[in-house]
Amino acid sequence: xxxxxxxxxxxxxxxxxxxxxxxxxxxxxxxxxxxxxxxxxxxxxxxxxxxxxxxxxxxxxxxxxxxxxxxxxxxxxxxxxxxxxxxxxxxxxxxxxxxxxxxxxxxxxxxxxxxxxxxxxxxxxxxxxxxxxxxxxxxxxxxxxxxxxxxxxxxxxxxxxxxxxxxxxxxxxxxxxxxxxxxxxxxxxxxxxxxxxxxxxxxxxxxxxxxxxxxxxxxxxxxxxxxxxxxxxxxxxxxxxxxxxxxxxxxxxxxxxxxxxxxxxxxxxxxxxxxxxxxxxxxxxxxxxxxxxxxxxxxxxxxxxxxxxxxxxxxxxxxxxxxxxxxxxxxxxxxxxxxxxxxxxxxxxxxxxxxxxxxxxxxxxxxxx
Amino acid sequence: xxxxxxxxxxxxxxxxxxxxxxxxxxxxxxxxxxxxxxxxxxxxxxxxxxxxxxxxxxxxxxxxxxxxxxxxxxxxxxxxxxxxxxxxxxxxxxxxxxxxxxxxxxxxxxxxxxxxxxxxxxxxxxxxxxxxxxxxxxxxxxxxxxxxxxxxxxxxxxxxxxxxxxxxxxxxxxxxxxxxxxxxxxxxxxxxxxxxxxxxxxxxxxxxxxxxxxxxxxxxxxxxxxxxxxxxxxxxxxxxxxxxxxxxxxxxxxxxxxxxxxxxxxxxxxxxxxxxxxxxxxxxxxxxxxxxxxxxxxxxxxxxxxxxxxxxxxxxxxxxxxxxxxxxxxxxxxxxxxxxxxxxxxxxxxxxxxxxxxxxxxxxxxxxxxxxxxxxxxxxxxxxxxxxxxxxxxxxxxxxxxxxxxxxxxxx
Numbered sequence: 083x084x085x086x087x088x089x090x091x092x093x094x095x096x097x098x099x100x101x102x103x104x105x106x107x108x109x110x111x112x113x114x115x116x117x118x119x120x121x122x123x124x125x126x127x128x129x130x131x132x133x134x135x136x137x138x139x140x141x142x143x144x145x146x147x148x149x150x151x152x153x154x155x156x157x158x159x160x161x162x163x164x165x166x167x168x169x170x171x172x173x174x175x176x177x178x179x180x181x182x183x184x185x186x187x188x189x190x191x192x193x194x195x196x197x198x199x200x201x202x203x204x205x206x207x208x209x210x211x212x213x214x215x216x217x218x219x220x221x222x223x224x225x226x227x228x229x230x231x232x233x234x235x236x237x238x239x240x241x242x243x244x245x246x247x248x249x250x251x252x253x254x255x256x257x258x259x260x261x262x263x264x265x266x267x268x269x270x271x272x273x274x275x276x277x278x279x280x281x282x283x284x285x286x287x288x289x290x291x292x293x294x295x296x297x298x299x300x301x302x303x304x305x306x307x308x309x310x311x312x313x314x315x316x317x318x319x320x321x322x323x324x325x326x327x328x329x330x331x332x333x334x335x336x337x338x339x340x341x342x343x344x345x346x347x348x349x350x351x352x353x354x355x356x357x358x359x360x361x362x363x364x365x366x367x368x369x370x371x372x373x374x375x376x377x378x379x380x381x382x383x384x385x386x387x388x389x390x391x392x393x394x395x396x397x398x399x400x401x402x403x404x405x406x407x408x409x410x411x412x413x414x415x416x417x418x419x420x421x422x423x424x425x426x427x428x429x430x431x432x433x434x435x436x437x438x439x440x441x442x443x444x445x446x447x448x449x450x451x
Numbered sequence: 452x453x454x455x456x457x458x459x460x461x462x463x464x465x466x467x468x469x470x471x472x473x474x475x476x477x478x479x480x481x482x483x484x485x486x487x488x489x490x491x492x493x494x495x496x497x498x499x500x501x502x503x504x505x506x507x508x509x510x511x512x513x514x515x516x517x518x519x520x521x522x523x524x525x526x527x528x529x530x531x532x533x534x535x536x537x538x539x540x541x542x543x544x545x546x547x548x549x550x551x552x553x554x555x556x557x558x559x560x561x562x563x564x565x566x567x568x569x570x571x572x573x574x575x576x577x578x579x580x581x582x583x584x585x586x587x588x589x590x591x592x593x594x595x596x597x598x599x600x601x602x603x604x605x606x607x608x609x610x611x612x613x614x615x616x617x618x619x620x621x622x623x624x625x626x627x628x629x630x631x632x633x634x635x636x637x638x639x640x641x642x643x644x645x646x647x648x649x650x651x652x653x654x655x656x657x658x659x660x661x662x663x664x665x666x667x668x669x670x671x672x673x674x675x676x677x678x679x680x681x682x683x684x685x686x687x688x689x690x691x692x693x694x695x696x697x698x699x700x701x702x703x704x705x706x707x708x709x710x711x712x713x714x715x716x717x718x719x720x721x722x723x724x725x726x727x728x729x730x731x732x733x734x735x736x737x738x739x740x741x742x743x744x745x746x747x748x749x750x751x752x753x754x755x756x757x758x759x760x761x762x763x764x765x766x767x768x769x770x771x772x773x774x775x776x777x778x779x780x781x782x783x784x785x786x787x788x789x790x791x792x793x794x795x796x797x798x799x800x801x802x803x804x805x806x807x808x809x810x811x812x813x814x815x816x817x818x819x820x821x822x823x824x825x826x827x828x829x830x831x832x833x834x835x836x837x838x839x840x841x842x843x844x845x846x847x848x849x850x851x852x853x854x855x856x857x858x859x860x861x862x863x
Contacts, residue, residue: 274571
């Protein structure tokens with residue numbers, strides 16, 4: 083009765099991690115492409131079931147959001163640049179496994195520092211001096227906001243996720259407070275600042291108002307790639323990220339690396355805040371960072387912390403966000419439906435990474451062998 | 452062989468899904484053609500393209516009020532779906548300028564933005580696109596900006612709020628008469644978004660309506676410091692109920708307060724939407740700015756090439772100020788008749804909401820008041836608005852300017 087063979091329960095399939103570089107590059111990209119095709123199919127079904135629209139037309143609108151006109155293309159590039167800038171900022175921290183969830187606040191503080199100068203001394207000093215002072219103030223503000231949780235982490239090993247997250251709320255309240263003081267009518271709306279004098283506004287380059295931002299972020303991307311890949315700092319960051327004990331063993335001052343890296347992270351967030359105020363919005367509100375401080379985490383992880391791949395992932399997010407708005411406008415739908423589609427596409431793309439990193443071995447295959 | 456079969460089955464599945472999808476699309480297209488309305492008699496609106504920029508989407512009662520007005524106009528004038536573009540969830544940043552410019556690119560010749568913070572961006576878009584008409588709700592710049600294609604609009608909603616106050620007052624009187632509360636306990640609560648003239652003007656007119664019926668009434672105001680926050684608005688309403696308020700009204704854009712009132716069985720006066728569906732047992736009445744008359748006026752002006760007023764104020768007479776749903780289940784007896792009577796007085800011009808003989812400030816009658824009308828960035832109060840015995844609200848500009856706390860009202 084007791085057949086020993088029956089006792090061994092053979093699973094239908096099991097999952098095996100692929101050895102590094104086992105999968106040729108073309109195969110990994112094929113898997114990603116298949117994932118996108120599948121995500122579009124699921125989207126099509128959702129579109130038909132929920133909205134009764136033609137999916138091809140909806141996908142057409144998705145494209146139109148970024149490529150429908152020259153202006154839309156530039157606006158998409160601007161969205162991409164700002165998202166990429168914040169993603170670049172958090173990347174060294176995340177690579178070090180320092181969970182900086184405070185980019186939103188660090189950007190806001192950067193914006194606030196720029197706005198303080200723009201609002202108070204905007205008409206009193208030459209524009210170039212003003213802009214440089216705003217830049218310095220923003221970077222300093224971002225550094226301070228990043229440094230506080232870093233010092234606490236290095237000295238007392240506090241939880242940086244909670245700490246940085248709570249710093250966001252302080253930043254938001256500081257911005258609300260500043261607006262309350264500056265706008266006594268109580269509307270809580272700052273409006274365009276210096277719209278007649280344009281003091282503190284970064285001028286158009288070749289007639290393009292966002293070109294400055296785009297160039298700065300492009301340069302920053304190259305810098306971050308080199309910094310992480312080829313500099314001693316970059317090497318130390320990856321060692322600390324892999325194993326703090328190893329880092330200590332080989333004589334890396336972990337505390338110093340944490341603090342130094344968060345200074346860099348905060349500084350770039352501050353720069354992003356400067357670009358948002360001087361180069362883009364010319365106002366301040368508590369929603370100025372627009373959630374990009376959190377979206378940036380996804381951009382950075384999806385790209386596996388490679389700044390050049392982050393250009394692609396931030397394009398993907400910016401493209402989907404703009405497309406979502408376009409779909410909502412063109413088909414008279416709530417933006418939620420477009421967000422659902424965006425979610426599905428991103429879900430499939432993240433899911434495809436699983437199939438790139440792991441192999442599924444089925445029972446049948448084993449028997450074949 | 453096995454592999455090929457697998458691939459083939461996947462391809463077939465894909466083809467099937469796409470085929471289904473295409474079918475779905477086709478039926479939709481047919482539906483659209485059928486539902487197109489005939490163009491309204493006498494005018495050809497085919498050249499009109501209307502762009503609407505909203506801060507939130509239809510889940511906000513405020514934005515929904517604009518969206519439904521546009522849809523009403525679209526239906527009335529027989530505009531196709533291509534002629535009405537609605538951009539939702541546009542923040543009060545450069546994104547607003549981008550949205551406006553993109554609408555211009557799409558060929559819109561009338562663009563309307565609904566949020567106060569959109570104004571400076573819309574003004575900029577108007578300066579850059581002089582051939583397109585731009586209008587903006589609740590803004591303050593048009594009367595002195597000198598940009599001919601930029602307009603501010605609002606309505607004498609204070610009259611609507613006064614009317615809802617009258618309904619609330621009748622309900623209070625009913626409570627007093629039935630012995631449920633004493634005259635001293637006649638306290639109403641108000642959930643306000645911000646300590647700002649538009650909100651203050653609104654709650655004061657509501658309160659004056661209440662007090663025209665129940666002289667002993669008082670009011671407590673709680674601010675949420677947000678235009679849309681379901682949880683905060685709910686909390687604020689519950690606090691007011693705890694503080695002894697027996698009727699609640701609000702000027703904030705979610706359904707947080709009406710739902711809290713329904714839970715506690717406290718009558719609620721709403722703004723912009725009829726809340727009977729979410730609060731069938733407590734929704735008393737609601738006032739609303741109907742934007743359809745202004746939109747229609749603007750479209751007609753664009754069509755005829757006529758100019759639009761820099762500052763436009765809708766009234767009861769233009770159909771811009773409306774009352775929604777006097778709920779028989781909640782309202783006191785004779786409410787509708789009384790409302791009709793007061794409404795007639797407004798239309799005849801015999802009743803002024805901010806009649807200075809009906810209220811005091813710090814115990815004194817308001818003989819003179821300098822309001823902050825001109826928006827030059829200084830926030831100086833420079834324009835005299837009290838004359839002929841009443842405060843001239845929405846006269847020197849469309850946006851409200853009544854920002855005084857009158858006796859009987861306490862702000863928490």
